[in-house]
Amino acid sequence: MRLLLLSNSTAPGHGYLDHARAEIADALGGARRLLFVPYAQADHDGYTARVAEALAPLGVEVTGAHTAERPASLVDAADAVFVGGGNSFRLLTALHRHGLIDAIRAKVTAGALYMGSSAGTNMACPTLRTTNDMPIVQPPSFDALGLVPFQINPHYLDPVPGSTHMGETRAQRIKEFHEENDVPVLGLREGTWLRAGNGRLTLAGVPAGAVLFRRGQEPVEYGPGAELTELLAGRPAFDSPQG
Known part of the structure; x- marks a missing residue:
């Protein structure tokens, strides 16, 4: 499974996606047809145009999922799927409403690249329970893509x-999560991202890195280049055996 999960899409002093442009180019490889899912924000056209402008130097053709009457119908033609940031509750509600949960999951399992930033990164998790956002709408389920x-x-x-x-604090919120749930939580600091492929999971980005929280254990710090493949243990049954 091929994943690029960004903590954020804009870093101080940089334009949109600029801080991760080299990583995005490498992750895309030869992919040229990208489906952008803009539902985390209200202005779907404007958001899609922003992504298209940012990725134009990479020769990527961007199509907004909202441009089709049935957004899920656009998934098959894409080489990669990018789910942008914004409000996680609004995003997940739209993914369920438009049948995109199963469609994106199947496409990524078959080998397409999944990119997420912020809320889009939340969507790669089993649920949205560790989002930072206000519940401005009520999704039919908290279940996300589970990649x-x-x-x-x-x-x-x-x-x-x-x-x-x-x-x-954020650490206290995650401790509350672990009072009710026994699932690891990786806190991705600004400017960091996760890259998955060939059965491996690595951390990259700024030196600040990330912090891993486990129920009943002290938090563990990781820096860029850290191997986090152990977190993929127990991955969902629909995962591709190729990794």
């Missing part, structure tokens, strides 16, 4: 020493 068997928390923020903010 990986663990949860991801994009835009992970470390506690700030001396902060006067009285709300829970």
Whole structure:
């Protein structure tokens, strides 16, 4: 299974997707037909145009899933699928409504590249339970694509020493998650991403890296280049045997 899961799509001082452009180009390989899923944001046309502009230097032809009466019908013709960021609840609701859960899962299992950023990265997990977003709409189910068997928390923020903010930190929220669930959670800091292929899972991006939370254990820090393949153990039955 081929995955590129970005914590964020825009980094400080960079244009949209610029910070990960080389990684995106490498992940795409010879893929030229990309289906973009814009449902995490309200302006589908504008969002798709932004992605098309960002990927034009790579020679990629971008089609918005919203341009078809049946969005799932566009999946088969694509070489890669990119699910953009925004509100995870709105995105997942649309994926279920348009029949894209099964369609994207089947396409990626067959070997197509799946790219996600932020909310789109959340969608690669079993559920959206570790999103940072407000539930502005109610999905019919919390079940997401399940392309990986663990949860991801994009835009992970470390506690700030001396902060006067009285709300829970991200680490405290993930601890609450583990009071009810026994699933690893990888906190992806800004500027980092996960790359999966050939049965391996690696971390890349900025030196800040990521932090892995497991129920009943102390968090573990990982830097760029870290091998995280062990997190793929227990992957869903629909995964491709080729990896």
